[in-house]
Amino acid sequence: MPHHDPSAPAPLIATDLVQTYGDGANATHALTGVSLTVAPGESLAIMGPSGSGKTTLLHCLAGVLAPTAGSVLWRGADLAALGDRRRTALRRTDFGFVFQSGQLLPELPAVENAALPLMLAGTSRKEATRVAAAWLAHLGLAGMENRRPGELSGGQAQRVAIARALAGAPGVVFADEPTGALDQATGADVLSVLTSATRATGAALVVVTHDEAVARHCSRMVTMRDGRITGSYVHEAVAAGEAGR
Secondary structure, eight states: OOOOOTTSOOOEEEEEEEEEESOGGGOEEEEEEEEEEEOTTOEEEEEOOTTSSHHHHHHHHTTSSOOSEEEEEETTEEGGGSOHHHHHHHHHHTEEEEETTOOOOTTSOHHHHHHHHHHHTTOOHHHHHHHHHHHHHHTTOTTOTTOOGGGSOHHHHHHHHHHHHHHTOOSEEEEESTTTTSOHHHHHHHHHHHHHHHHHHTOEEEEEESOHHHHTTSSEEEEEETTEEEEEEEOHHHHHHHHTO
16 A cells, blocks of 8 residues: 655644634634644544534645635645645645545546546556555455446445545545544444554544544544634544554
8 A cells, every 4th residue: 555655754733723704893713723733643533513613624724725814834834825736736645635425526437536636646547546446445445446436335435535535645634524424333434444544554634523433533632612722632542553553
């Protein structure tokens, strides 16, 4: 399996993030001074109710949103200062994404869905599909490479999305409610696959969730409310497993 380069581990560092929409009395403060460091290889759950700011924080950490104030540093670079084109390139190479619905392209078979970020980043079709097929096999989908999303179960489709996120050997994988569309048993299975696969590559994992059962799979959890971090907790058993890999 592709591995993130261990010679270049890097924390993802957010400092005093503010995200405001609108002006004056009508302004909405989605983030109000959030500081957070994601260590190389750790798994972090960001937990909170709807409207707490957790998805906005994820989007800022991943360079999808430029914060109103504050900074996000990745490998020494301020994401907001990179410009749209470089941030887009970074999301193809250094960051991987898993969403609630999977967001697979329905007309493409599983192997091409998983290979797409690699091909967009300039990898040859042959090599990209080889890497993608290896990840699909690693995640229990050998023999399903040519199935389209409509021919897969919800859990299988999320495994394809995980393969897509990991195929480019990212430094950080961001997962936004990755089990939200799945039943409890399937969701637990997918989450186990996601955490073990990222751990095996050395990638950090950032999971946004409102479900404490999901958060328990991660080594650390921060809670949010009203745009602020209200608590931070370490799950010792999971953290010990990450430290000992």
